[in-house]
Amino acid sequence: MRLSVSVGLWQDRPATEAVRTAQIADQHGYPEVWVGEMATYDAFALATAIGMRTRRIALTVGPLPVTVRDPMTIARGVASVADLTGRPVGVALGTSSPVVVEEWHGRSRAGCGTALRETVQALRPLLDGERSDFSGTRVASRGYRLRLDAPRSEISVAAFGPAAVGAAALADRMVLNLLTPASAARLITDLRLLTSGTRVVAWVAAAVDPDQAAIEQIRGALVSYLYAPGYGEMFARSGFEDVVAFARTRPHPRDLLAAIPDAMLEAVALIGDSVEIMDRLDAYEEAGVDEVAIVPVSTDADPCGEATLKALAE
Template identity: 60%
Template structure:
Protein backbone atom coordinates (compact mmCIF):
# COMPACT_ATOMS: atom_id res chain seq x y z
CA UNK A 1 0.00 0.00 0.00
CA UNK A 2 1.21 3.50 -0.81
CA UNK A 3 1.98 5.77 2.14
CA UNK A 4 2.04 9.55 2.46
CA UNK A 5 1.89 12.08 5.30
CA UNK A 6 -0.60 14.83 6.05
CA UNK A 7 0.16 17.69 8.41
CA UNK A 8 -2.04 17.57 11.49
CA UNK A 9 -1.90 21.34 12.03
CA UNK A 10 -2.85 20.59 15.63
CA UNK A 11 -4.21 23.61 17.50
CA UNK A 12 -2.60 22.52 20.78
CA UNK A 13 0.91 22.56 19.30
CA UNK A 14 3.26 25.34 18.07
CA UNK A 15 2.43 26.22 14.45
CA UNK A 16 6.09 25.89 13.46
CA UNK A 17 5.92 22.18 14.27
CA UNK A 18 4.56 21.66 10.76
CA UNK A 19 8.13 22.07 9.50
CA UNK A 20 9.34 19.38 11.91
CA UNK A 21 6.69 16.99 10.62
CA UNK A 22 7.72 17.71 7.05
CA UNK A 23 11.37 17.00 7.80
CA UNK A 24 10.44 13.84 9.72
CA UNK A 25 8.29 12.61 6.83
CA UNK A 26 11.13 13.04 4.37
CA UNK A 27 13.64 11.43 6.72
CA UNK A 28 11.38 8.39 7.09
CA UNK A 29 11.12 8.00 3.33
CA UNK A 30 7.57 9.12 2.63
CA UNK A 31 7.25 10.37 -0.97
CA UNK A 32 4.49 12.94 -0.49
CA UNK A 33 3.30 15.50 2.05
CA UNK A 34 -0.23 16.89 2.14
CA UNK A 35 -0.50 20.52 3.24
CA UNK A 36 -4.02 21.40 4.28
CA UNK A 37 -5.40 24.81 5.09
CA UNK A 38 -7.29 25.39 8.30
CA UNK A 39 -6.95 28.05 10.98
CA UNK A 40 -3.23 28.81 10.92
CA UNK A 41 -1.09 28.73 7.80
CA UNK A 42 -1.73 29.86 4.28
CA UNK A 43 -1.07 26.56 2.53
CA UNK A 44 1.10 27.94 -0.25
CA UNK A 45 3.24 30.06 2.07
CA UNK A 46 3.81 27.04 4.29
CA UNK A 47 4.56 24.89 1.25
CA UNK A 48 7.26 27.30 0.13
CA UNK A 49 8.85 27.18 3.59
CA UNK A 50 8.68 23.39 3.61
CA UNK A 51 10.31 23.29 0.20
CA UNK A 52 13.23 25.28 1.65
CA UNK A 53 13.42 23.05 4.75
CA UNK A 54 13.41 19.71 2.87
CA UNK A 55 15.11 18.41 -0.22
CA UNK A 56 12.85 16.11 -2.25
CA UNK A 57 9.40 15.33 -0.81
CA UNK A 58 6.49 16.10 -3.15
CA UNK A 59 3.87 18.57 -1.94
CA UNK A 60 0.11 18.29 -2.35
CA UNK A 61 -2.03 21.25 -1.33
CA UNK A 62 -5.45 20.84 0.15
CA UNK A 63 -8.16 19.82 0.10
CA UNK A 64 -8.81 23.51 -0.59
CA UNK A 65 -12.37 24.78 -0.23
CA UNK A 66 -13.72 25.50 -3.69
CA UNK A 67 -16.16 28.17 -2.54
CA UNK A 68 -13.32 30.02 -0.77
CA UNK A 69 -10.41 29.77 -3.22
CA UNK A 70 -11.13 30.26 -6.92
CA UNK A 71 -9.45 28.21 -9.68
CA UNK A 72 -7.05 30.93 -10.82
CA UNK A 73 -5.69 31.61 -7.32
CA UNK A 74 -5.37 27.86 -6.70
CA UNK A 75 -3.44 27.35 -9.93
CA UNK A 76 -1.23 30.38 -9.29
CA UNK A 77 -0.48 29.15 -5.79
CA UNK A 78 0.47 25.64 -6.88
CA UNK A 79 2.56 26.93 -9.78
CA UNK A 80 4.26 29.47 -7.52
CA UNK A 81 5.40 26.82 -5.04
CA UNK A 82 6.52 24.52 -7.86
CA UNK A 83 8.58 27.31 -9.41
CA UNK A 84 10.09 28.54 -6.13
CA UNK A 85 10.94 25.12 -4.69
CA UNK A 86 11.43 22.92 -7.74
CA UNK A 87 9.16 20.28 -6.20
CA UNK A 88 6.52 18.11 -7.76
CA UNK A 89 3.17 19.52 -6.64
CA UNK A 90 -0.38 18.23 -6.48
CA UNK A 91 -3.67 19.87 -5.62
CA UNK A 92 -6.72 18.57 -3.76
CA UNK A 93 -10.16 20.18 -3.86
CA UNK A 94 -13.06 19.82 -1.45
CA UNK A 95 -16.14 21.59 -0.14
CA UNK A 96 -15.04 22.01 3.52
CA UNK A 97 -17.52 22.80 6.30
CA UNK A 98 -20.04 25.48 7.21
CA UNK A 99 -17.75 26.62 10.04
CA UNK A 100 -14.91 27.34 7.62
CA UNK A 101 -16.79 28.51 4.55
CA UNK A 102 -19.70 30.45 6.05
CA UNK A 103 -18.24 31.31 9.44
CA UNK A 104 -14.60 32.12 8.83
CA UNK A 105 -14.76 33.32 5.23
CA UNK A 106 -18.30 34.63 4.87
CA UNK A 107 -18.90 32.62 1.71
CA UNK A 108 -21.83 30.46 0.70
CA UNK A 109 -21.72 26.66 0.49
CA UNK A 110 -24.84 26.67 -1.70
CA UNK A 111 -24.43 24.26 -4.65
CA UNK A 112 -21.06 23.16 -3.30
CA UNK A 113 -20.98 19.99 -5.41
CA UNK A 114 -21.50 22.07 -8.55
CA UNK A 115 -18.68 24.35 -7.45
CA UNK A 116 -16.50 21.29 -6.90
CA UNK A 117 -17.09 20.00 -10.44
CA UNK A 118 -16.60 23.40 -12.07
CA UNK A 119 -13.44 24.05 -10.06
CA UNK A 120 -12.05 20.64 -10.98
CA UNK A 121 -12.44 21.37 -14.69
CA UNK A 122 -10.94 24.86 -14.44
CA UNK A 123 -8.05 23.91 -12.16
CA UNK A 124 -7.10 21.01 -14.42
CA UNK A 125 -7.05 23.31 -17.43
CA UNK A 126 -4.86 25.84 -15.66
CA UNK A 127 -2.29 23.54 -14.05
CA UNK A 128 -1.80 21.84 -17.43
CA UNK A 129 -0.88 25.20 -18.99
CA UNK A 130 -4.10 25.67 -20.94
CA UNK A 131 -6.16 28.85 -21.05
CA UNK A 132 -9.20 28.59 -18.79
CA UNK A 133 -12.59 28.33 -20.47
CA UNK A 134 -15.01 27.55 -17.64
CA UNK A 135 -18.03 29.84 -17.31
CA UNK A 136 -19.51 28.10 -14.31
CA UNK A 137 -22.83 28.69 -12.62
CA UNK A 138 -21.06 28.91 -9.24
CA UNK A 139 -17.33 29.33 -9.95
CA UNK A 140 -15.23 29.50 -13.05
CA UNK A 141 -12.30 31.05 -14.87
CA UNK A 142 -12.11 32.35 -18.41
CA UNK A 143 -9.20 33.64 -20.45
CA UNK A 144 -6.42 33.15 -17.90
CA UNK A 145 -3.24 31.18 -18.52
CA UNK A 146 -0.38 30.69 -16.07
CA UNK A 147 2.68 32.81 -16.79
CA UNK A 148 4.79 30.46 -14.68
CA UNK A 149 5.63 27.01 -15.96
CA UNK A 150 2.64 24.68 -15.79
CA UNK A 151 3.12 22.33 -12.83
CA UNK A 152 0.95 19.59 -14.39
CA UNK A 153 -0.30 18.82 -10.89
CA UNK A 154 -2.44 15.72 -10.40
CA UNK A 155 -5.92 16.50 -9.12
CA UNK A 156 -7.37 14.92 -5.98
CA UNK A 157 -11.02 15.28 -4.99
CA UNK A 158 -12.15 14.97 -1.36
CA UNK A 159 -15.42 13.08 -1.18
CA UNK A 160 -17.82 11.89 1.50
CA UNK A 161 -21.32 12.37 0.12
CA UNK A 162 -22.84 10.95 -3.07
CA UNK A 163 -22.54 14.12 -5.17
CA UNK A 164 -18.85 14.52 -4.38
CA UNK A 165 -18.34 10.87 -5.32
CA UNK A 166 -19.84 11.63 -8.73
CA UNK A 167 -17.38 14.52 -9.17
CA UNK A 168 -14.45 12.35 -8.13
CA UNK A 169 -15.47 9.62 -10.55
CA UNK A 170 -15.58 12.07 -13.44
CA UNK A 171 -12.66 14.38 -12.78
CA UNK A 172 -10.19 13.09 -10.18
CA UNK A 173 -6.78 11.48 -10.56
CA UNK A 174 -7.26 10.36 -6.95
CA UNK A 175 -10.02 10.55 -4.34
CA UNK A 176 -9.34 11.23 -0.67
CA UNK A 177 -11.50 10.47 2.35
CA UNK A 178 -10.87 11.79 5.84
CA UNK A 179 -11.21 10.22 9.28
CA UNK A 180 -13.17 7.16 8.24
CA UNK A 181 -13.26 3.62 9.57
CA UNK A 182 -12.38 0.75 7.22
CA UNK A 183 -16.10 -0.09 6.94
CA UNK A 184 -16.95 3.51 5.99
CA UNK A 185 -14.05 3.56 3.55
CA UNK A 186 -15.35 0.38 1.91
CA UNK A 187 -18.78 1.98 1.46
CA UNK A 188 -17.20 5.06 -0.15
CA UNK A 189 -15.06 2.92 -2.45
CA UNK A 190 -18.20 1.07 -3.57
CA UNK A 191 -19.92 4.40 -4.15
CA UNK A 192 -17.00 5.67 -6.21
CA UNK A 193 -16.95 2.53 -8.35
CA UNK A 194 -20.68 2.77 -8.96
CA UNK A 195 -20.36 6.45 -9.89
CA UNK A 196 -17.53 5.65 -12.29
CA UNK A 197 -19.63 2.94 -13.91
CA UNK A 198 -22.43 5.45 -14.45
CA UNK A 199 -19.98 7.99 -15.89
CA UNK A 200 -18.16 5.48 -18.06
CA UNK A 201 -14.82 6.27 -16.41
CA UNK A 202 -12.15 4.29 -14.60
CA UNK A 203 -12.42 4.87 -10.83
CA UNK A 204 -9.38 6.71 -9.48
CA UNK A 205 -7.27 5.32 -6.63
CA UNK A 206 -8.45 6.14 -3.12
CA UNK A 207 -6.39 7.68 -0.33
CA UNK A 208 -7.53 7.80 3.28
CA UNK A 209 -6.29 10.36 5.78
CA UNK A 210 -5.86 8.41 9.00
CA UNK A 211 -4.58 9.67 12.35
CA UNK A 212 -1.61 7.76 13.65
CA UNK A 213 0.21 7.28 16.94
CA UNK A 214 2.73 4.52 17.61
CA UNK A 215 2.70 3.42 21.25
CA UNK A 216 1.07 6.75 22.20
CA UNK A 217 1.47 8.49 25.51
CA UNK A 218 -1.22 10.42 27.32
CA UNK A 219 -0.48 13.68 25.47
CA UNK A 220 -0.92 12.08 22.05
CA UNK A 221 -4.13 10.34 23.10
CA UNK A 222 -5.56 13.59 24.46
CA UNK A 223 -4.72 15.34 21.19
CA UNK A 224 -6.39 12.64 19.10
CA UNK A 225 -9.45 12.49 21.32
CA UNK A 226 -9.83 16.25 20.96
CA UNK A 227 -9.52 15.87 17.21
CA UNK A 228 -12.62 13.68 16.86
CA UNK A 229 -14.91 15.78 19.07
CA UNK A 230 -16.14 17.96 16.21
CA UNK A 231 -17.05 14.96 14.06
CA UNK A 232 -19.21 12.98 16.49
CA UNK A 233 -22.45 14.81 15.72
CA UNK A 234 -21.61 15.81 12.13
CA UNK A 235 -23.82 14.46 9.33
CA UNK A 236 -22.50 11.18 8.01
CA UNK A 237 -19.75 10.93 10.61
CA UNK A 238 -22.30 10.47 13.38
CA UNK A 239 -23.74 7.49 11.52
CA UNK A 240 -20.24 6.07 11.06
CA UNK A 241 -19.35 6.31 14.75
CA UNK A 242 -22.75 4.84 15.63
CA UNK A 243 -22.07 1.89 13.33
CA UNK A 244 -18.69 1.40 15.00
CA UNK A 245 -20.43 0.88 18.34
CA UNK A 246 -20.35 4.39 19.80
CA UNK A 247 -24.08 5.13 19.64
CA UNK A 248 -24.32 6.45 23.20
CA UNK A 249 -21.40 8.80 22.56
CA UNK A 250 -23.05 10.07 19.36
CA UNK A 251 -26.36 10.60 21.15
CA UNK A 252 -24.56 12.56 23.85
CA UNK A 253 -22.76 14.67 21.23
CA UNK A 254 -26.09 15.48 19.59
CA UNK A 255 -27.29 17.09 22.84
CA UNK A 256 -24.58 19.74 22.26
CA UNK A 257 -22.79 19.43 25.61
CA UNK A 258 -19.90 21.70 26.49
CA UNK A 259 -16.84 20.57 24.48
CA UNK A 260 -15.00 19.73 27.71
CA UNK A 261 -17.78 17.35 28.73
CA UNK A 262 -17.83 15.70 25.33
CA UNK A 263 -14.04 15.38 25.26
CA UNK A 264 -14.09 13.66 28.63
CA UNK A 265 -16.56 11.10 27.26
CA UNK A 266 -14.51 10.13 24.18
CA UNK A 267 -12.84 6.73 24.67
CA UNK A 268 -9.54 5.77 23.08
CA UNK A 269 -11.43 3.10 21.15
CA UNK A 270 -13.23 5.81 19.16
CA UNK A 271 -9.86 7.04 17.88
CA UNK A 272 -8.66 3.54 17.12
CA UNK A 273 -11.76 3.03 14.96
CA UNK A 274 -10.56 5.66 12.48
CA UNK A 275 -6.77 5.48 12.67
CA UNK A 276 -3.55 3.60 13.24
CA UNK A 277 -3.00 3.39 16.94
CA UNK A 278 -0.89 1.29 19.28
CA UNK A 279 1.87 -1.26 18.86
CA UNK A 280 3.38 -2.06 15.44
CA UNK A 281 1.31 -5.24 15.14
CA UNK A 282 -1.91 -3.29 15.80
CA UNK A 283 -0.91 -0.67 13.21
CA UNK A 284 -0.21 -3.36 10.62
CA UNK A 285 -3.50 -5.12 11.31
CA UNK A 286 -5.51 -1.91 10.92
CA UNK A 287 -3.67 -1.04 7.71
CA UNK A 288 -4.69 -4.44 6.31
CA UNK A 289 -8.32 -3.61 7.11
CA UNK A 290 -8.07 -0.43 5.05
CA UNK A 291 -6.42 -2.32 2.18
CA UNK A 292 -9.21 -4.91 2.26
CA UNK A 293 -11.72 -2.03 2.14
CA UNK A 294 -10.26 -0.92 -1.19
CA UNK A 295 -8.07 1.92 0.05
CA UNK A 296 -4.94 2.29 -2.10
CA UNK A 297 -3.06 4.82 0.01
CA UNK A 298 -2.85 5.78 3.67
CA UNK A 299 -2.02 9.41 4.40
CA UNK A 300 -0.76 9.38 7.97
CA UNK A 301 -1.73 12.32 10.18
CA UNK A 302 0.73 11.85 13.05
CA UNK A 303 -0.05 12.82 16.61
CA UNK A 304 2.58 15.12 18.08
CA UNK A 305 3.71 16.02 21.58
CA UNK A 306 6.70 17.21 23.56
CA UNK A 307 7.72 13.55 23.75
CA UNK A 308 7.35 13.12 19.97
CA UNK A 309 7.72 16.55 18.34
CA UNK A 310 6.59 16.55 14.74
CA UNK A 311 5.37 12.98 15.09
CA UNK A 312 8.82 11.67 14.06
CA UNK A 313 8.57 8.53 16.19
CA UNK A 314 5.18 7.61 14.79
CA UNK A 315 6.17 8.31 11.19
CA UNK A 316 9.31 6.21 11.46
CA UNK A 317 7.43 3.35 13.13
CA UNK A 318 4.62 3.30 10.56
CA UNK A 319 7.08 3.43 7.67
CA UNK A 320 9.13 0.60 9.15
CA UNK A 321 6.02 -1.54 9.65
CA UNK A 322 4.17 -0.86 6.41
CA UNK A 323 6.70 0.18 3.77
Protein backbone atom coordinates (compact mmCIF):
# COMPACT_ATOMS: atom_id res chain seq x y z
CA MET A 1 0.00 0.00 0.00
CA ARG A 2 1.20 3.49 -0.85
CA LEU A 3 1.73 5.79 2.14
CA SER A 4 1.69 9.57 1.86
CA VAL A 5 1.52 12.29 4.53
CA SER A 6 -0.97 15.01 5.39
CA VAL A 7 0.23 17.93 7.50
CA GLY A 8 -1.71 17.78 10.75
CA LEU A 9 -2.65 21.42 11.41
CA TRP A 10 -3.47 20.41 15.00
CA GLN A 11 -5.25 23.28 16.72
CA ASP A 12 -3.19 23.31 19.92
CA ARG A 13 0.20 23.00 18.20
CA PRO A 14 2.33 25.73 16.56
CA ALA A 15 1.21 26.39 13.00
CA THR A 16 4.80 26.27 11.74
CA GLU A 17 4.93 22.55 12.54
CA ALA A 18 3.15 21.95 9.22
CA VAL A 19 6.30 22.87 7.31
CA ARG A 20 8.50 20.76 9.54
CA THR A 21 6.19 17.74 9.19
CA ALA A 22 6.48 18.03 5.41
CA GLN A 23 10.27 18.26 5.67
CA ILE A 24 10.37 15.09 7.77
CA ALA A 25 8.13 13.31 5.25
CA ASP A 26 10.48 14.39 2.47
CA GLN A 27 13.56 13.21 4.36
CA HIS A 28 12.03 9.78 4.96
CA GLY A 29 11.07 9.18 1.35
CA TYR A 30 7.31 9.68 1.40
CA PRO A 31 6.22 10.49 -2.17
CA GLU A 32 3.58 13.14 -1.47
CA VAL A 33 2.37 15.60 1.13
CA TRP A 34 -1.24 16.83 1.35
CA VAL A 35 -1.51 20.49 2.34
CA GLY A 36 -4.89 21.30 3.81
CA GLU A 37 -6.36 24.58 4.95
CA MET A 38 -7.85 25.45 8.31
CA ALA A 39 -7.69 28.62 10.39
CA THR A 40 -4.01 29.47 9.92
CA TYR A 41 -2.19 29.41 6.58
CA ASP A 42 -3.65 29.88 3.13
CA ALA A 43 -3.16 26.45 1.54
CA PHE A 44 -1.41 27.75 -1.58
CA ALA A 45 0.99 29.86 0.49
CA LEU A 46 1.76 26.92 2.78
CA ALA A 47 2.30 24.57 -0.17
CA THR A 48 4.71 27.06 -1.73
CA ALA A 49 6.66 27.37 1.51
CA ILE A 50 6.84 23.57 1.80
CA GLY A 51 8.00 23.21 -1.79
CA MET A 52 10.79 25.72 -1.21
CA ARG A 53 11.93 24.00 1.99
CA THR A 54 11.92 20.40 0.76
CA ARG A 55 13.86 18.55 -1.92
CA ARG A 56 11.60 16.30 -3.95
CA ILE A 57 8.22 15.55 -2.38
CA ALA A 58 5.11 16.12 -4.53
CA LEU A 59 2.36 18.42 -3.25
CA THR A 60 -1.42 18.22 -3.21
CA VAL A 61 -3.31 21.32 -2.08
CA GLY A 62 -6.64 20.96 -0.31
CA PRO A 63 -9.36 19.88 0.05
CA LEU A 64 -10.56 23.36 -0.89
CA PRO A 65 -14.26 24.22 -0.37
CA VAL A 66 -15.93 24.56 -3.76
CA THR A 67 -18.55 27.03 -2.59
CA VAL A 68 -15.73 29.36 -1.49
CA ARG A 69 -13.07 28.87 -4.20
CA ASP A 70 -13.97 29.10 -7.89
CA PRO A 71 -12.31 27.06 -10.68
CA MET A 72 -10.30 29.98 -12.05
CA THR A 73 -8.71 30.90 -8.71
CA ILE A 74 -8.05 27.22 -7.93
CA ALA A 75 -6.34 26.65 -11.28
CA ARG A 76 -4.28 29.83 -10.95
CA GLY A 77 -3.27 28.89 -7.41
CA VAL A 78 -2.20 25.37 -8.37
CA ALA A 79 -0.24 26.65 -11.37
CA SER A 80 1.40 29.27 -9.15
CA VAL A 81 2.61 26.67 -6.65
CA ALA A 82 3.87 24.40 -9.44
CA ASP A 83 5.73 27.25 -11.16
CA LEU A 84 7.31 28.63 -7.98
CA THR A 85 8.38 25.26 -6.54
CA GLY A 86 9.06 23.18 -9.64
CA ARG A 87 7.08 20.30 -8.12
CA PRO A 88 4.16 18.22 -9.32
CA VAL A 89 1.09 19.77 -7.66
CA GLY A 90 -2.32 18.17 -7.34
CA VAL A 91 -5.51 19.65 -5.96
CA ALA A 92 -8.20 18.24 -3.69
CA LEU A 93 -11.76 19.55 -3.57
CA GLY A 94 -14.48 19.22 -0.97
CA THR A 95 -17.62 20.84 0.42
CA SER A 96 -16.19 21.62 3.89
CA SER A 97 -18.39 22.23 6.93
CA PRO A 98 -21.19 24.71 7.59
CA VAL A 99 -18.98 26.45 10.16
CA VAL A 100 -16.21 27.10 7.65
CA VAL A 101 -18.38 27.96 4.64
CA GLU A 102 -21.38 29.69 6.18
CA GLU A 103 -19.89 31.27 9.30
CA TRP A 104 -16.23 31.93 8.48
CA HIS A 105 -16.73 32.84 4.82
CA GLY A 106 -20.35 33.97 4.88
CA ARG A 107 -21.19 31.81 1.85
CA SER A 108 -24.04 29.39 1.27
CA ARG A 109 -23.52 25.64 1.04
CA ALA A 110 -26.76 25.26 -0.93
CA GLY A 111 -26.20 22.91 -3.83
CA CYS A 112 -22.69 22.07 -2.65
CA GLY A 113 -22.91 18.56 -4.10
CA THR A 114 -23.69 20.00 -7.52
CA ALA A 115 -20.94 22.59 -7.11
CA LEU A 116 -18.47 19.82 -6.31
CA ARG A 117 -19.27 17.89 -9.48
CA GLU A 118 -19.28 21.02 -11.63
CA THR A 119 -15.98 22.26 -10.21
CA VAL A 120 -14.31 19.00 -11.23
CA GLN A 121 -15.74 19.40 -14.72
CA ALA A 122 -14.72 23.06 -15.03
CA LEU A 123 -11.29 22.63 -13.47
CA ARG A 124 -9.98 19.75 -15.55
CA PRO A 125 -9.54 21.69 -18.83
CA LEU A 126 -8.15 24.73 -17.00
CA LEU A 127 -5.42 22.62 -15.36
CA ASP A 128 -4.61 21.18 -18.80
CA GLY A 129 -4.02 24.67 -20.18
CA GLU A 130 -7.27 25.08 -22.09
CA ARG A 131 -9.43 28.21 -22.12
CA SER A 132 -12.34 27.96 -19.71
CA ASP A 133 -15.78 27.48 -21.20
CA PHE A 134 -18.08 26.01 -18.60
CA SER A 135 -21.50 27.10 -17.41
CA GLY A 136 -23.27 24.94 -14.86
CA THR A 137 -26.01 25.36 -12.30
CA ARG A 138 -23.65 26.46 -9.52
CA VAL A 139 -20.26 26.97 -11.19
CA ALA A 140 -19.18 28.92 -14.24
CA SER A 141 -15.94 30.12 -15.85
CA ARG A 142 -15.52 31.49 -19.35
CA GLY A 143 -12.60 32.92 -21.28
CA TYR A 144 -9.70 32.37 -18.84
CA ARG A 145 -6.53 30.49 -19.71
CA LEU A 146 -3.46 29.99 -17.54
CA ARG A 147 -0.49 32.15 -18.53
CA LEU A 148 1.80 29.91 -16.48
CA ASP A 149 2.62 26.40 -17.67
CA ALA A 150 -0.31 24.06 -17.29
CA PRO A 151 0.27 21.87 -14.20
CA ARG A 152 -1.89 19.01 -15.58
CA SER A 153 -2.74 18.18 -12.00
CA GLU A 154 -4.51 15.19 -10.57
CA ILE A 155 -7.85 16.11 -9.04
CA SER A 156 -8.99 14.49 -5.80
CA VAL A 157 -12.44 14.76 -4.24
CA ALA A 158 -13.20 14.41 -0.53
CA ALA A 159 -16.28 12.23 -0.35
CA PHE A 160 -18.75 10.95 2.21
CA GLY A 161 -22.30 11.11 0.80
CA PRO A 162 -23.69 9.93 -2.55
CA ALA A 163 -23.31 13.29 -4.34
CA ALA A 164 -19.64 13.55 -3.38
CA VAL A 165 -19.00 9.94 -4.44
CA GLY A 166 -20.56 10.80 -7.80
CA ALA A 167 -18.22 13.78 -8.14
CA ALA A 168 -15.26 11.62 -7.13
CA ALA A 169 -16.08 9.24 -9.98
CA LEU A 170 -15.09 12.09 -12.34
CA ALA A 171 -11.80 12.68 -10.51
CA ASP A 172 -8.48 10.88 -10.26
CA ARG A 173 -8.79 10.09 -6.55
CA MET A 174 -11.49 9.88 -3.90
CA VAL A 175 -10.40 10.98 -0.43
CA LEU A 176 -11.97 9.47 2.70
CA ASN A 177 -11.35 11.20 6.02
CA LEU A 178 -11.62 9.65 9.48
CA LEU A 179 -13.54 6.56 8.42
CA THR A 180 -13.57 3.02 9.72
CA PRO A 181 -12.46 0.37 7.21
CA ALA A 182 -16.04 -0.90 7.07
CA SER A 183 -17.42 2.54 6.18
CA ALA A 184 -14.64 3.02 3.65
CA ALA A 185 -15.61 -0.29 2.03
CA ARG A 186 -19.24 0.84 1.65
CA LEU A 187 -18.24 4.07 -0.08
CA ILE A 188 -15.75 2.27 -2.30
CA THR A 189 -18.47 -0.17 -3.34
CA ASP A 190 -20.63 2.80 -4.34
CA LEU A 191 -17.72 4.32 -6.26
CA ARG A 192 -16.99 1.08 -8.12
CA LEU A 193 -20.57 1.00 -9.38
CA LEU A 194 -19.73 4.23 -11.20
CA THR A 195 -16.10 3.77 -12.22
CA SER A 196 -13.11 1.49 -11.85
CA GLY A 197 -10.56 4.21 -12.59
CA THR A 198 -10.70 6.48 -9.53
CA ARG A 199 -8.12 5.58 -6.88
CA VAL A 200 -9.01 5.77 -3.19
CA VAL A 201 -7.06 7.55 -0.47
CA ALA A 202 -7.88 7.35 3.25
CA TRP A 203 -6.66 10.11 5.55
CA VAL A 204 -5.93 8.47 8.89
CA ALA A 205 -4.50 10.02 12.06
CA ALA A 206 -1.51 8.03 13.31
CA ALA A 207 0.60 7.71 16.44
CA VAL A 208 3.12 4.89 16.84
CA ASP A 209 3.62 3.88 20.49
CA PRO A 210 1.55 6.88 21.62
CA ASP A 211 1.71 8.55 24.99
CA GLN A 212 -1.44 9.84 26.67
CA ALA A 213 -1.02 13.27 25.09
CA ALA A 214 -1.20 11.71 21.62
CA ILE A 215 -4.32 9.77 22.56
CA GLU A 216 -5.95 12.96 23.83
CA GLN A 217 -4.97 14.79 20.65
CA ILE A 218 -6.93 12.29 18.55
CA ARG A 219 -9.81 12.19 21.04
CA GLY A 220 -10.16 15.97 20.77
CA ALA A 221 -10.26 15.77 16.97
CA LEU A 222 -13.26 13.41 17.11
CA VAL A 223 -15.50 15.80 19.03
CA SER A 224 -16.58 17.94 16.07
CA TYR A 225 -17.09 14.88 13.85
CA LEU A 226 -19.72 13.47 16.19
CA TYR A 227 -21.93 16.42 15.22
CA ALA A 228 -21.27 16.09 11.49
CA PRO A 229 -23.97 14.54 9.26
CA GLY A 230 -23.26 10.88 8.59
CA TYR A 231 -20.41 10.49 11.04
CA GLY A 232 -22.69 9.92 14.01
CA GLU A 233 -24.41 7.14 12.10
CA MET A 234 -21.03 5.62 11.19
CA PHE A 235 -19.92 5.54 14.82
CA ALA A 236 -23.29 4.15 15.87
CA ARG A 237 -22.89 1.28 13.37
CA SER A 238 -19.47 0.64 14.88
CA GLY A 239 -20.98 0.04 18.33
CA PHE A 240 -20.84 3.52 19.86
CA GLU A 241 -24.56 4.31 19.86
CA ASP A 242 -24.45 5.60 23.45
CA VAL A 243 -21.71 8.13 22.69
CA VAL A 244 -23.55 9.35 19.58
CA ALA A 245 -26.81 9.69 21.51
CA PHE A 246 -25.00 11.68 24.21
CA ALA A 247 -23.38 13.93 21.58
CA ARG A 248 -26.81 14.74 20.14
CA THR A 249 -27.87 16.20 23.50
CA ARG A 250 -25.25 18.91 22.79
CA PRO A 251 -23.26 18.51 26.02
CA HIS A 252 -20.34 20.75 26.89
CA PRO A 253 -17.36 19.72 24.71
CA ARG A 254 -15.41 18.84 27.85
CA ASP A 255 -18.07 16.34 28.89
CA LEU A 256 -18.30 14.85 25.41
CA LEU A 257 -14.53 14.52 25.26
CA ALA A 258 -14.57 12.53 28.48
CA ALA A 259 -17.28 10.22 27.08
CA ILE A 260 -15.29 9.17 23.99
CA PRO A 261 -13.71 5.76 24.70
CA ASP A 262 -10.31 4.68 23.43
CA ALA A 263 -12.01 2.03 21.31
CA MET A 264 -13.64 4.76 19.23
CA LEU A 265 -10.23 6.25 18.49
CA GLU A 266 -8.87 2.85 17.53
CA ALA A 267 -11.74 2.41 15.06
CA VAL A 268 -10.65 5.35 12.89
CA ALA A 269 -6.96 5.93 13.67
CA LEU A 270 -3.62 4.15 13.51
CA ILE A 271 -2.70 3.77 17.16
CA GLY A 272 -0.38 1.29 18.82
CA ASP A 273 2.88 -0.44 18.08
CA SER A 274 4.13 -1.11 14.56
CA VAL A 275 2.48 -4.56 14.36
CA GLU A 276 -0.92 -3.21 15.44
CA ILE A 277 -0.68 -0.39 12.93
CA MET A 278 0.27 -2.77 10.12
CA ASP A 279 -2.84 -4.80 10.93
CA ARG A 280 -4.94 -1.63 10.66
CA LEU A 281 -3.33 -0.72 7.33
CA ASP A 282 -4.16 -4.23 6.10
CA ALA A 283 -7.80 -3.64 7.07
CA TYR A 284 -7.94 -0.47 4.96
CA GLU A 285 -6.29 -2.25 2.06
CA GLU A 286 -8.82 -5.10 2.29
CA ALA A 287 -11.59 -2.47 2.22
CA GLY A 288 -10.32 -1.32 -1.17
CA VAL A 289 -8.18 1.66 -0.14
CA ASP A 290 -5.21 2.20 -2.48
CA GLU A 291 -3.32 4.74 -0.38
CA VAL A 292 -3.27 5.93 3.22
CA ALA A 293 -2.35 9.54 3.90
CA ILE A 294 -0.88 9.53 7.37
CA VAL A 295 -1.86 12.45 9.58
CA PRO A 296 0.88 12.24 12.21
CA VAL A 297 -0.09 13.28 15.72
CA SER A 298 2.15 15.99 17.15
CA THR A 299 2.86 16.27 20.86
CA ASP A 300 5.63 17.60 23.09
CA ALA A 301 7.04 14.06 23.21
CA ASP A 302 6.90 13.68 19.42
CA PRO A 303 6.90 17.14 17.81
CA CYS A 304 5.61 17.18 14.23
CA GLY A 305 4.99 13.42 14.46
CA GLU A 306 8.61 12.71 13.55
CA ALA A 307 8.89 9.40 15.42
CA THR A 308 5.63 8.16 13.89
CA LEU A 309 6.68 9.10 10.35
CA LYS A 310 10.08 7.49 10.81
CA ALA A 311 8.58 4.27 12.18
CA LEU A 312 6.01 3.93 9.39
CA ALA A 313 8.59 4.72 6.72
CA GLU A 314 10.65 1.81 7.97
